[in-house]
Amino acid sequence: MRDLFDAAGTLRDAYRRVDWAATPLGPVEHWSPTLRSTVDLALHSRFAVTLFWGPEFVLVYNEAYVRMIGDKHPSALGSPCGQVFAEIWDTIGPVIDSVAAGSGTAWVENQRLMMNRHGFVEETYFTYSYSAVYGPGGAIEGVIDIASETTPEILGRRRLELLSRLTDRLGDLDHPHQLDEVALPVLRSAPEDFRDVAIELPGTLPAGRDFALEQYPDGPVASLRLTAATDAQVDATFVARLSPHLTLDERYLGFVRLVGTALIQALSRARQRDAERRAARMEREMSETLQRSLxxxxxxxxxxxxxxxxxxxxxxxxxxxxxxxxxxxxxxxxxxxxxxxxxxxxxxxxxxxxxxxxxxxxxxxxxxxxxxxxxxxxxxxxxxxxxxxxxxxxxxxxxxxxxxxxxxxxxxxxxxxxxxxxxxxxxxxxxxxxxxxxxxxxxxxxxxxxxxxxxxxxxxxxxxxxxxxxxxxxxxxxxxxxxxxxxxxxxxxxxxxxxxxxxxxxxxxxxxxxxxxxxxxxxxxxxxxx
Structure with missing residues (x-):
């Protein structure tokens, strides 16, 4: 028995603190050979592996799985899956039921799951495979889940595509005052990252601040200066209401800054073009006036x-x-x-x-x-x-x-x-x-x-x-x-x-x-x- 939990690594103490006798699985010494061998397999794997065992799909998982469920650990260990993942049970429950009923292996790629694992409902993505675990008599005793979180890849690809579209559209920016007309429709096409966006003229950031992040009851708001604080005539601020369903990590805030950088560069190019047009217009008027005077x-x-x-x-x-x-x-x-x-x-x-x-x-x-x-x-x-x-x-x-x-x-x-x-x-x-x-x-x-x-x-x-x-x-x-x-x-x-x-x-x-x-x-x- 001791050898089984020794393989749990950093989860060893969490396993031993669970009153297994009070769970639907019962005392560890009464676990079936199939459950013991499958747990041993999961605990020795460096892939994220969890078991949904018995009629109530009790959770037993390894160290790698903890990173994917966040604050649900350690209370998830030994608890029924439907209770632990109540917010997404309507999505994953029917799949687990189907596999447990003998329908075969289920493979799901990059599935969007709105999971509460850090105190808020978070937009997450997973690729996972559910397979039935059969006992010696051929009966299905549980379901094994081998999973991989793909949230960073999905969000990164989505944000890269948005930046690409934004850059393409900003290439057509001809005048500084057209910035909101050109940029905002593109940014508003990505409500998962930006609930709303605005370009404020004049800017609202106080002198000396180029970026600000403020928390409101309905979610965070980021503000980024688009022009030099000394340029009062065209001072502008990009304001974005961020998603309450995404972690405010460096990836997310870095993406906001990249959008701001694209806007800053486009605004600078448009201002230069406008200045060149004004200079050309003045030169034309001077030339034409001279010409007509003669x-x-x-x-x-x-x-x-x-x-x-x-x-x-x-x-x-x-x-x-x-x-x-x-x-x-x-x-x-x-x-x-x-x-x-x-x-x-x-x-x-x-x-x-x-x-x-x-x-x-x-x-x-x-x-x-x-x-x-x-x-x-x-x-x-x-x-x-x-x-x-x-x-x-x-x-x-x-x-x-x-x-x-x-x-x-x-x-x-x-x-x-x-x-x-x-x-x-x-x-x-x-x-x-x-x-x-x-x-x-x-x-x-x-x-x-x-x-x-x-x-x-x-x-x-x-x-x-x-x-x-x-x-x-x-x-x-x-x-x-x-x-x-x-x-x-x-x-x-x-x-x-x-x-x-x-x-x-x-x-x-x-x-x-x-x-x-x-x-x-x-x-x-x-x-x-x-």
Missing amino acids: LTPPPKPDGLDVAVRYRAAVEQAQVGGDWYDAFLLPDGRLTVAVGDVTGHDRDAAAAMAQLRNLLRGISYTLRHFPSRVLVGLDDTLHGLGVSAFATVVLAHVDREGPQGRREVRWSNAGHPPPVLLAPDGTARLLSTRPELLVGVHTTAPRTDHTIVLEPGSSLVFYTDGLVERRGQALDDGLTHLVEALVGRQDLSADQLCEHLLGSFGATSEDDVVLAVVRVHTLERWTNSGL
């Missing part, structure tokens, strides 16, 4: 209809160096320039301002053909050390000739070709041999080209933002532009600008500049009495 209204020379447009890029990063200019030279010729400085941002806008003003001054002073003006601009940029490159088309429209015709002379420095819309409604590109951008100091000559505009003709200048699209060849864009102008000969210069912006502007990824010069028809002159 793009003055065109003149209104007799016999000509002149219209200009500037539309900023949809993307903030694309605002920069597109410009137009239209002014009269002292001899009455109309000068039209459309250009595009390489690059985007305020530096490009500043370079555009320099180029535009230099080109205007050189044109007005030199009073020469467009090609000579562009050469003069190249020389000036080189001499003054202005590091800027741009495509430019510069055109001079002469005063009215016989029968209302106008001769146009232009030079093109790497810019998309103008489009001529004839009085009969046909349209064509005024393509010429490519020449270098301005700002590339070279001895290569620049060329002038001429064309005569009949009354009712329109000449369309533009920047590449009108026709260039990502994934589309430039030639396709130019073809579409010509097609859009065919048959539009009766539109005024303003109407042509609006027509082209309506056809192409909505999908533009870059700045768009338009300048349209239209020669009035002879009928217009006659009807006006001139």
Whole structure:
């Protein structure tokens, strides 16, 4: 008898304190050989093993089993199972009954059991096997239970999945004030860990405290600061009502802190993105304001209809160096320039301002053909050390000739070709041999080209933002532009600008500049009495 209890290890004294004679099993010396041998087997095992013995399923267990039942030991030893596990008997009782009745071994994996083993109803998980123990005559004397607690693994996996979902959703966080909208639905999908969650703005933690845990009658509440205590404008606190059915161990509190860390990192990224957006918006506004301040209204020379447009890029990063200019030279010729400085941002806008003003001054002073003006601009940029490159088309429209015709002379420095819309409604590109951008100091000559505009003709200048699209060849864009102008000969210069912006502007990824010069028809002159 002594040898049987000696195998109980640290439970030896607990076994000897039980008044076995007062239990349904009776005095130890009257135990059946099957019970004695099974107890000996259980006490020598390092796995958690318990016996449910006799009609009342009296508990006899080994040292490893104690860790799984907590405060139920030592009173559980020698007591009926239904009494010890009253809170979960509706779940495990029918399984034990079935095995004891001879139905065979029962195997249950990761079963959720709300067990009271530490003074509160706790969410626990177990994998266990129930097997019948047969006596010499073939009768079932009891049930042996070999069990393993899987609570840490189940909770760990559940929390890891929640953190993964939360991190994925927080990756889309675009603005600090969207944090609760993005994060709270994910966290509220895990009521087993968080009965409720909130993000308080402003934060409620006092200065100097980043984490607090408070106990309330309905359960614990954890609070975690999400921002620096000195940042009063965006101070935020994550508040979580924790489960009263989970142990407040380091695993649980560590999980709460990990959630807080994910929120802190997301909030920091969102604040940085917001700051970058504000900086980009300010830069865009500065660039666009500078640009618009320089793009003055065109003149209104007799016999000509002149219209200009500037539309900023949809993307903030694309605002920069597109410009137009239209002014009269002292001899009455109309000068039209459309250009595009390489690059985007305020530096490009500043370079555009320099180029535009230099080109205007050189044109007005030199009073020469467009090609000579562009050469003069190249020389000036080189001499003054202005590091800027741009495509430019510069055109001079002469005063009215016989029968209302106008001769146009232009030079093109790497810019998309103008489009001529004839009085009969046909349209064509005024393509010429490519020449270098301005700002590339070279001895290569620049060329002038001429064309005569009949009354009712329109000449369309533009920047590449009108026709260039990502994934589309430039030639396709130019073809579409010509097609859009065919048959539009009766539109005024303003109407042509609006027509082209309506056809192409909505999908533009870059700045768009338009300048349209239209020669009035002879009928217009006659009807006006001139």
